[in-house]
Amino acid sequence: MSEGAQLEHLEHLDVLIVGAGLSGIGAAHYIQSAFPKRSYAILEGRDAIGGTWDLFRYPGVRSDSDMQTFGYRFKPWLQAKAFADGPSILGYVRETATEAGIDRHIRFGHRVVRAAWSTADARWTVEAVHDGEPVRLTCTFLYVCSGYYHYDAGHKPPFPGIEQFGGTVIHPQEWPADLDYDDKRIVVIGSGATAVTLVPALAERAAHVTMLQRSPTYIFSLPSEDPIANWLRRVLGGRASYPVTRWKNVGMGTLIYRLSRRRPDVLKSMIRKANVRRLPPGYDVDTHFAPSYNPWDQRLCVAPDGDFFAAIRRGRASVATDRISRFTETGLLLESGGELDADVVITATGLRLLVFGGIELVVDGREVKLPETMAYKGMMLSGVPNFVYTIGYTNASWTLKADLVGQYVVRLLKHLDAHGYAQCVPVNDDPTITERPLLDFDAGYVLRSVHEFPKSGSRPPWQLGMSYAHDLVKFRYGRIDDGALKFSRR
Structure with missing residues (x-):
């Protein structure tokens, strides 16, 4: 059986979201609201909604960002406390998922390990592990909301004695x-x-x-x-x-x-x-x-x-x-x-970073080496088609950026539909752009692992912006067809 024929026997989704935490639930809201007839699912490696806010259970756990900016743009935070405790934030995320029926699209216990793009078929083949067994499915658009740190264990430096x-x-x-x-x-x-x-x-x-x-x-x-x-x-x-x-x-x-x-x-x-x-x-x-x-x-x-x-x-x-x-x-x-x-x-010695949840990315049979890629607008990768990820701000609430990415993805998918395109891929063909670290931040957990991340560039659109106001203009109103994002039909 040919590769194309094998793919036809796999379940296919229009959009596949990885991660059912704060970002993943927000991403699903934007996809579902804009495209009610489009198929999507969320693969979540753990057995519960909430990501960080379900994982961390230590005393006093809370957000150190105010909830008016840490909350979703589309769902007002109505409690009196501006700095909420972990259980309240977890309840807020789960309530968001339940109200919109997003929870019915989540497949728990599915840890994504590999995603391979085929230009000929214009789709991703995604491999996950569920109950120790491999699961394969395909999607047109892959949207990774897995955060950027290890969920298995934190950073544990060796201490003598x-x-x-x-x-x-x-x-x-x-x-x-x-x-x-x-x-x-x-x-x-x-x-x-x-x-x-x-x-x-x-x-x-x-x-x-x-x-x-x-x-x-x-x-x-x-x-x-x-x-x-x-x-x-x-x-x-x-x-x-x-x-x-x-x-x-x-x-x-x-x-x-x-x-x-x-x-x-x-x-x-x-x-x-x-x-x-x-x-x-x-x-x-x-x-x-x-x-x-x-x-x-x-x-x-x-x-x-x-x-x-x-x-x-x-x-x-x-x-x-x-x-x-x-x-x-x-x-x-x-x-x-x-x-x-x-x-x-x-x-309390920090986190261990893990890019995209450790997913192995492959494009047309070639493994994607993340440090050799460049981040487009801090949300896509050079040379990787139909792929978006969420990394929030280091100097402001994570959700401010997650919301902008969700809104941009809707605009991008509508652009593809309007012009009959099957794929979009960022291409850095400007030799004058120089590489920089993606996360320009001196925190220990960043410095330990930033070499494993994609690179940032010296000029837009190859920079991870740290100004919400500037990003808002670019993500909501900037040109989709900006010259760096290349489009093609199947």
Whole structure:
């Protein structure tokens, strides 16, 4: 039987979405709303909707982006809290899927391992594993919403002597439901968003929590409830007030980011003064809260209502800025010679990145080597036809970008239909464009793996934009046929 004949015996879908998390449910909404007669499915490797928000179960898990921008453009966030806890966000995503019937299109326990494009057939053949058995199907358009990190395990650096420790060691990505930490001495290794979330949550029940950091992180406080958003909701109603609040928050976030790029010393001073006011008198702010880098070289951490600083003021938490020499039976020995006693050690040491969920991509029999490709508008790959992925902003809410990609995909598919095209593929035929890292971000989890990612270019449309306002104009209103995106009929 020929390859073409074999394909005819496989189930075929117009659009196949990979991942049933925040991005995948949003993508399905846009596809389903614009093309009610077009067939689609979502393949989800796990057994539940929600992605990140179903995976992470550690105490206090929440968004560090406000929900007016982290929520979908098409579904207003109506709760009072601007910074929502994980269960509330998970409920919001699942409610979105159920209301629109998107949940009926999800195939759980299907981990996609390979996708091969055939130009002759103008379709992808996608291979997944379900209950240990291979599953194959075909699609015209492949839309990957799998995020960019490993769901199996987080980053776990080797610590000397860890096997000698007599207590419990946990990575937040693998939080056990039955962990008893009441009245325990806890050390949280790390100073990123996860650690800043964990410390005040654990401090409510633990004897004491110490955040052990090699170097400080920028932490700033924001109200957990947005009084302007809540007032607008009362006056205008949820649906009418949502875009107003959304744009207010986009504007504030953009202003802070631009200030960090143009006048970093000003923002540093503002954050420092705010931290001094929230910490006990005489606290050594410059040792524990003065990073060596500029704001937004790495992501800023948010402490809603200053909960992190409040835990320190109450004596329930503390910060140690030092390096680990080795674990001991009772805790950690530091390079300074100090010791930290602990019953529980939490290694909030970051994520492991994984491009497109580890899917092997093949185009006309040739394996796609991702570092040799260039990202078109931060959402397609040079030389890879009918393929779109979602990677959100590092300096703003992930969903702002996910929404724009969903809207762009609708425009792109309508363009293909209107002109009778079977495929579209980004082509970089400009030799003057130079390569750059896709993620221009100094966070450790990015630096460890950015070499495995596609490249960015020195000029549009080969750049991953970090300005929502600029991207909005390009994605919603910019030309589809821009010269870099090539179209062809079957």
